[in-house]
Amino acid sequence: MRVYNTLFRKKEEFLPQGDEVKMYVCGVTPYDDSHIGHAMSYVIFDVIRRYLKFRDYKVKYVQNVTDIDDKIIDRANQRDIPPAELAKKFTDSYFEDMDALNIERADVYPKATGEIAKIIEVIQGLIDKGFAYPADGSVYFRVRKDPDYGKLSHRSLDAMMAGECAIGSEEKEDPMDFALWKASKPGEPFWESPWGEGRPGWHIECSAMSLKYLGEQIDIHGGGQDLIFPHHENEIAQSESFTGKKPFVKYWLHNGLVQLGEDKMSKSLGNLVTIKQALTKYSPDAIRIFILNSHYRSPLKYSEEGLEAAVKAAERLRRAVSRDDSGSGEAFDAESYRKQFIEAMDDDFNTAQALAVLFDLASAINQAGDAGVSIGQAQGTLVSLAREVLGLKLPRTTYLELTERILIRDTVKATVIPDTVNKRVSRLIEERLKCREEKKWQRADEIRKKLDELGVVLEDTKAGTRAAYKRAPSVESLDSFLKELGITL
Numbered sequence: 001m002r003v004y005n006t007l008f009r010k011k012e013e014f015l016p017q018g019d020e021v022k023m024y025v026c027g028v029t030p031y032d033d034s035h036i037g038h039a040m041s042y043v044i045f046d047v048i049r050r051y052l053k054f055r056d057y058k059v060k061y062v063q064n065v066t067d068i069d070d071k072i073i074d075r076a077n078q079r080d081i082p083p084a085e086l087a088k089k090f091t092d093s094y095f096e097d098m099d100a101l102n103i104e105r106a107d108v109y110p111k112a113t114g115e116i117a118k119i120i121e122v123i124q125g126l127i128d129k130g131f132a133y134p135a136d137g138s139v140y141f142r143v144r145k146d147p148d149y150g151k152l153s154h155r156s157l158d159a160m161m162a163g164e165c166a167i168g169s170e171e172k173e174d175p176m177d178f179a180l181w182k183a184s185k186p187g188e189p190f191w192e193s194p195w196g197e198g199r200p201g202w203h204i205e206c207s208a209m210s211l212k213y214l215g216e217q218i219d220i221h222g223g224g225q226d227l228i229f230p231h232h233e234n235e236i237a238q239s240e241s242f243t244g245k246k247p248f249v250k251y252w253l254h255n256g257l258v259q260l261g262e263d264k265m266s267k268s269l270g271n272l273v274t275i276k277q278a279l280t281k282y283s284p285d286a287i288r289i290f291i292l293n294s295h296y297r298s299p300l301k302y303s304e305e306g307l308e309a310a311v312k313a314a315e316r317l318r319r320a321v322s323r324d325d326s327g328s329g330e331a332f333d334a335e336s337y338r339k340q341f342i343e344a345m346d347d348d349f350n351t352a353q354a355l356a357v358l359f360d361l362a363s364a365i366n367q368a369g370d371a372g373v374s375i376g377q378a379q380g381t382l383v384s385l386a387r388e389v390l391g392l393k394l395p396r397t398t399y400l401e402l403t404e405r406i407l408i409r410d411t412v413k414a415t416v417i418p419d420t421v422n423k424r425v426s427r428l429i430e431e432r433l434k435c436r437e438e439k440k441w442q443r444a445d446e447i448r449k450k451l452d453e454l455g456v457v458l459e460d461t462k463a464g465t466r467a468a469y470k471r472a473p474s475v476e477s478l479d480s481f482l483k484e485l486g487i488t489l
Contacts, residue, residue, distance in 0.1 A: 001346045002014065002346065002348055003251055003253065003349070004348045005252055006152060006252040006254050007152055007247070007252045011347075011348055012251070014251070016250075017217060017250060019058060020060055021052055021057045021058065021059045021060070021220065022060055022218040022219045023045075023049060023052075023060065023214075023219060023221075023222070024063070024064075024206070024210045024218055024220070024221050024222070025045045025063045025221070025222040026063075026064065026206060026223040026227055027064045027065050027066065027109070028065060028090075028091075028094050029067075029072065030065065030066075030072070030087050030090035030093070031069070031075040031076075031087070032090060033090065033276055034090075034093070034097050034274065035272035035273060035274050036258050036273050036275060036278055036287075036302055037224070037264065038094075039097070039101060039275050039278075039291065040256075040291050041222075041223065041224050043101060043287075043292065043391070044255045044292075044349075044351075045253075045255075046104055046391055047349065047390055048220075048253070049061050050104065050388065050389050050391060051389050054389050060107050060213075061107050062106060062108045062109075062110065062210065062213045062214055064110050064205065064206055064209050065087075065091055065094075065109055066205060067087040067091065067112055068083065068087070068199055069202060073189070084189070097279075100275070101275065102391050102393055108213050110209045110213060112200060112205040112209075115205070115212065118211070119208040121208075122242050123181055123193075123204060126141065126238065126241060126242055129242070130142070131145055131238075134195045135171035135172065137197070137198060138171065138181055138182055139180040139181035139195055140172055140173070140177040140178065140179055140180065141177055141241075142174070143178065144174060144176065145241075148236070148240070150233065151236070152228060152229070152232055160229075161175065178201065178230065178234055179201040180200070181198050181200060181204075182198050182200070182201055183197070183198045184197040184198045203230070204238055206231070207238040207239045211243070216248075217247065218249055218250070219249075219250050220253055221235075221249040223255075224255055224256075224257055225254045225255065225256060225257060226257060226264065227254070228252075235248070236248050236249070253296075254297065255296045255297065256297050256298045256299040256300060257299055258300045258301075258302055259299055260302050273302060278307075281307075282307050283311070283314060285392045285393055286314050287307070287310070288392060289314055289355065290306055290309075290310035292351035292352065292355055293310065293351070293352050294352055295350060295352055296351065297348075313355075313359070314392070314394075317359070317392070317394055318395070320362035320365045320366060320379065321362075321365075321379050321382055321394055322396050323365065323375065323459075323460065324459075324460060325369075325375050326369075326460060327368070327373045327374040331374040331378070332364070332365065332373045332375050332377065334361055334365075335381075337378075337381065341357045341358070341389075344356075354385075354390070358382060358390075361378065364378070365378050365379060366448070369460060370432075370445045371439075371444075371445075417469055418472070418475075420475050421478065424478040424479065424482060424489070425473075428447055428451060428478070428487070429465050429467065431485065431487055432444045432448060432458075432465070433465065443485075450481055451467075454481070455470040455471035455473050456468070456469055456470070457470060
């Protein structure tokens with residue numbers, strides 16, 4: 001297995017440091033409902049964790065909750081409620097969204113407000129070692145004392161000086177120094193500390209929680225690409241300076257960002273589609289397929305067209321796993337598809353290629369089923385890979401039930417199918433049955449595929465073949481197909 005490490009900007013062989021893969025992913029700051037950008041990150045790391053377990057690794061997964069922050073305080077003040085109340089409301093909302101998207105719960109969800117003692121311990125340790133200094137009730141990290149600072153973002157200190165973090169103030173020794181502890185302001189929540197009343201800085205929270213729950217060195221640290229600098233850069237500086245051990249993280253994995261228009265989707269910009277809004281229109285499977293159908297390190301453009309395509313893709317997989325296994329004789333062997341799936345996932349978690357393998361397998365299942373071959377084992381392989389690794393639910397259903405849901409989703413009113421259409425479809429079904437009896441599998445599959453394109457879904461059952469209509473095909477299109485096949489009514 002090879003993974004792309006942001007630290008070295010290349011793929012490396014995945015070799016965890018112990019018997020257990022230690023994995024930390026930056027969690028939410030709960031001041032509003034989570035959006036599709038959050039869904040992308042947490043679906044991706046959910047799949048990475050699932051795949052590691054699928055490959056027989058033992059995984060300990062920690063994801064924090066930043067439940068005290070400037071944004072939480074500002075939003076709570078706007079609503080005239082305590083910050084803790086606001087944070088709890090949107091933390092609960094976050095877990096509702098994650099459960100709806102079939103994202104497995106992390107092993108631990110530490111909250112910043114519950115880890116103040118560990119945070120103070122780490123800050124004091126940094127002061128004792130000369131890496132940090134108190135100033136007017138706050139504490140700052142001495143960036144220039146860390147010779148490796150900038151190694152993750154691959155930026156020099158001069159380049160960083162022009163960035164948003166190089167903010168000078170009278171108590172700072174250097175504009176690049178960042179806050180580990182912030183002195184309290186009137187009306188803000190605070191905790192007692194050796195340096196006075198205050199609250200932790202954002203970066204130190206993750207270092208402290210990772211150290212407490214995973215130890216001094218971990219295997220995987222994940223998050224969005226927007227966290228590389230300054231957040232993850234500062235985490236490295238704090239953690240390695242505190243412990244004296246390198247590397248703090250062996251593999252840094254960063255997902256691309258969801259874009260709405262030309263900008264990244266974010267709560268601060270206000271250009272977002274919440275997970276709850278998306279779930280009113282699209283199934284969890286469709287949203288997961290939309291996210292996983294591109295490589296996790298690539299940006300993802302949000303579009304209704306892309307999600308509609310994902311809806312159809314999910315239905316395609318569900319139809320394949322919902323077919324009756326009425327075949328006899330030697331079973332269709334899907335082992336080659338399983339191997340291709342693993343090869344794709346072993347190559348830096350290439351979910352787009354892994355999905356392509358599942359779509360190929362779905363097509364092969366339909367062809368084998370049309371050919372009268374037993375498909376039960378192949379369906380089991382498809383279901384196992386889709387559910388166990390990609391987190392898709394793929395509920396089994398009948399073709400007719402599936403078609404009814406398509407009609408409901410598209411708000412298409414059911415119409416009476418003209419007898420002229422039924423007559424032609426029935427003739428094509430008869431021809432397909434004849435082809436199957438004569439073992440003309442390619443022609444039988446061609447008929448099924450063409451009818452599907454025209455809006456007619458065939459369901460093979462032990463009682464025979466039934467037709468369900470996604471839409472009514474035109475008599476002209478059916479006549480054209482009949483003529484192409486050389487069939488007369």
